[in-house]
Amino acid sequence: MRATLLPNVPLPSAMSIDHLSFADAVQRAAPSVVTIISESISKEPRYKRQNTVQELGSGVIMSSDGYILTNYHVINNSDQIMVLLTDGRRYFDVQLIGFDTITDLALLKINVEHLPVIPISERFSPRVGDVVLAIGNPLNLGQTITQGIISATGKQKITDSPYNSLLQMDAAINVGNSGGALVNSNGDLVGITSAQFKTRENLDIQGIFFAVPYSLAKEVMDKLIRHGRVVRGYLGFTGTAVDSTGKEVSDNYTPVAGLRITNLDPLGPAWQAGIKEQDIVVKIAGENVTNPQKTLNIIGNSEPGHEIEFELYRNAKVLKVMVKVAELETKL
Amino acid sequence: MKMKLSLISAAMLSASLLLTPAVSMAKMPIAVNGQQLPTLAPMLEQITPGVVSIQVSGSKEVRRRADPLDFFFGNPQPRSQKREFSGLGSGVIIDAKEGYVVTNNHVIQDAEKMLVTLEDGREYEAKKIGSDKESDIALLKIDAEDLVAVKLANSDQLRVGDFAVAIGNPFGLSHTVTSGIISAMGRSGLNIEGYEDFIQTDAAINQGNSGGALVNLNGELIGINTAILGASGGNVGIGFAIPSNMMKNLVDQIIEHGEVRRGSLGISGRPLDAGLAKAQQLDVKQGAYVMQVMDDSAASEAGIKAGDVIISIDGSEISGFHELRSKIATLGEGRKVKLGIYRDGKVQTVKVTLDGASALTAAGDELHPAFQGATLENTQKNGNKGVEVTTVDPRSPAARVGLEEGDVVMQVNRQRVETISDMNKIIENTKGNIVLGVQRGRESVFVLIQ
The missing domain is CATH 2.30.42.10 (PDZ domain)
Structure with a gap:
């Protein structure tokens, strides 16, 4: 009798308050998150004794035969890398397959079979508001799970490279979480947790953290497996987005019609091809320039040595220019 | 006509009477676009009266920092002096009839006056029933009517990833509710307390939350919020709570014996x-x-x-x-x-x-203040009995006098000791310096305590 009086919208079983827990997601993902200890031995000749410094980080097992993604800054100084699994196994013969400083990712390999692989859902694309769990080993406490939501996607101005597009989240991460997993409420990999927001004034900022999205991490990983490094094309110009009347676009609503060249790298590929400042690029490799991010990806993914066709406006005339792609040099 | 109307209203009244308890059982009355959203409000309404604010005041001995001028001009002032202090914390009512309020020992330590404020504003002076410093639990009692107690959950059944809700009095902002998940279970080795078996959570816990409640989504107590890790003293998403089962064991002993018998x-x-x-x-x-x-x-x-x-x-x-x-x-x-x-x-x-435990293990400061931060245990190595230093907090007085983990105390002031009670007897009867004869690995060393 009473049951008929209940509101007739049924509760989804996952939302029922008695079963509301991420324990199942944690169980799926947690075994694939490892602790990484990177040891560096100082060779300062002034000190007789060797000084060993250990740094702590986390990593994510990406394949059952031992590929592990982590942050570059976790292992950048290391002379020896140690990988600790959650079941207590530890490995000292860790191979560094490659790294990419722009996305701050590094790929390690241990020679073990049948490792627990992080669950991956190719259909999942992160949206602002999605619940995420960060898994790692902060402050060497041991494996820790923290919860939050995705606060923003596609954050590019955090690092100085446009090729790094980060997820912002509010799940707390601390020193030692770097390189760990960010998973969704099913336990599927969303990203590699990497950074905490810190200002120069040392303000105490909490609740602003960043992760490299899985799609970007996967791209970098595939390139590292194939080439040992990430090769990006370089054309040597910077530009601002303009609309069809040539006015600068400063919001997200006005359709972009082209890129006005604002700066040229002297002797760079674009300069050598005869492109000048104030030219407006409307097509690159046959594709209309309507999305600066997409254009950037075309350039980044172009192979050094190949030529790309540029279509540009100069003095109300359309020109076609071939530009020979160079390789983007990355600072270490 | 009139008759019919009143009948309908009576029917509606009875329906709504039936409806009220049923809806509160569903716990999620808010719906958006036909989909119900989870909210903790109904659960919290029932249990926040069971969480209290605790204001303490008293005075404690503080060591005066050594003044470099003392070297030259002697030391006219006493090395330690009494200083007034006041503090804030939280507490949880676990027995409404008896008025038992559980909190952290560090909230009420050295307090001469403890004022408990309920959610409805009533204030009571609390009496301390007992406390245990090593596990950081204290039990208080207030004489009040109509209290609401928080039910205990079985904390052994918790899993990493379960939701956790912290209720307390951070920075004096009473009845602040924060939510998160359980980040890890069975955390120990942090050297915050003598006996550690913490629940780790990312629900924001700050100063003043100490002694407050960590509850599950059913509003049952799973832990007593106790500590955080963070460089700046604020929350960084790493908080620790004493599990409710451990708290229950300690409180039962305090009620029975007035103290914890380990x-x-x-x-x-x-x-x-x-x-x-x-x-x-x-x-x-x-x-x-x-x-x-x-x-x-x-x-x-x-x-x-x-x-x-x-x-x-x-x-x-x-x-x-x-x-x-x-x-x-x-x-x-x-x-x-x-x-x-x-x-x-x-x-x-x-x-x-x-x-x-008193016979076999002891916390260092039960013997002498200089041993604070060390734990001692009766041991037997190669047939020789002695007292082993099982743990030493690296920043504690015990570490400063030179005790190390694994040391075995064999002598005190040149008298052979085999057990903690031997040691205690000698130290109690000694005034002034104590010299420990310690076996460290294969070496014999002496540790001087002034």
Whole structure:
């Protein structure tokens, strides 16, 4: 009798308050998150004794035969890398397959079979508001799970490279979480947790953290497996987005019609091809320039040595220019 | 016509009377676009009256910092002086009839006056029933009517990833509710307390939350919020709570004896790690590896042997030796427990009645203030009895006087000591300097305490 009086919208079983827990997601993902200890031995000749410094980080097992993604800054100084699994196994013969400083990712390999692989859902694309769990080993406490939501996607101005597009989240991460997993409420990999927001004034900022999205991490990983490094094309110009009347676009609503060249790298590929400042690029490799991010990806993914066709406006005339792609040099 | 109308309203009234309890059972009355959203409000309305603010005041001895001028002009002022202090914390009502309020020991330590403020604004002066410094639990009592108690959950059944809600009085902002998940279970080795077996959570806990409630989504108490890690003193998403089961054990002892009577097994050991398991060809992944069993102890009576791995207490798995030690100590003297033991590839269960700990282990500061931060345990090495220093907090007075982990105290002031009670007798009768004769590895060293 009473049951008929209940509101007739049924509760989804996952939302029922008695079963509301991420324990199942944690169980799926947690075994694939490892602790990484990177040891560096100082060779300062002034000190007789060797000084060993250990740094702590986390990593994510990406394949059952031992590929592990982590942050570059976790292992950048290391002379020896140690990988600790959650079941207590530890490995000292860790191979560094490659790294990419722009996305701050590094790929390690241990020679073990049948490792627990992080669950991956190719259909999942992160949206602002999605619940995420960060898994790692902060402050060497041991494996820790923290919860939050995705606060923003596609954050590019955090690092100085446009090729790094980060997820912002509010799940707390601390020193030692770097390189760990960010998973969704099913336990599927969303990203590699990497950074905490810190200002120069040392303000105490909490609740602003960043992760490299899985799609970007996967791209970098595939390139590292194939080439040992990430090769990006370089054309040597910077530009601002303009609309069809040539006015600068400063919001997200006005359709972009082209890129006005604002700066040229002297002797760079674009300069050598005869492109000048104030030219407006409307097509690159046959594709209309309507999305600066997409254009950037075309350039980044172009192979050094190949030529790309540029279509540009100069003095109300359309020109076609071939530009020979160079390789983007990355600072270490 | 009129008749009909009143009938309808009566029907509606009875329907709504029936409806009210049913809706509150569903707990999620808010719906957006036909989909109901989870909210904690109905649960919180029921239990926040069970969480209280605690204001304390008193005075404590503080060491005056050494003034460099004292070297030249002598020391006219006393080295320590009394200083007034006041503090804020939280507490949880666990027994409405008796007025029992549980909080952290560090909230009320040295307090001369404790003022408990309920959610409805009523204020009561609290009486301390008892407290335990090493596990950081204290029990207070208030004489008040119409209290609301928070029900206890079985904290052994928690899983990493479960939701957790913290209620407390951070920075004096009373009844602040924060939510998060359980980040880890059975955390120990943090050197915050003498006995640690924490629930770790990312629900924001700050100063003043200490002693407050950590509850599950049903509003049942799963822990007492106790500590945080963070460089700046603020929350960084790493907070620790004493599990409700451990708290219950301690509170039961405080109610019964007025103090905590620690339990003891009479073993020494270490956590089982992968290396040890491989070397000993053990087929278990985690547990407490028994290295030594004391004569005439609870463990020896139960037939536990060196080389055994203790893997569970009363059916709940343990991750390492620290967790076992904390659980045994807080279960209390005389308690009967079932231990799961791995021996020769087989798992068996043994029943043990726990000894009192005072005889076998002690926290350092129970003997002398200079031992604060160390734990002591009776031991037997190569047939020689002595008192082993089992843990030393690196920033404690014990570390400053030069005690190290693994030291075995053999002599005090040139008198042979075999047990903690021997040591205690000599130290109690000594005024002035104490010299410890310590076996450190193969060396004999002396530690001077001034």
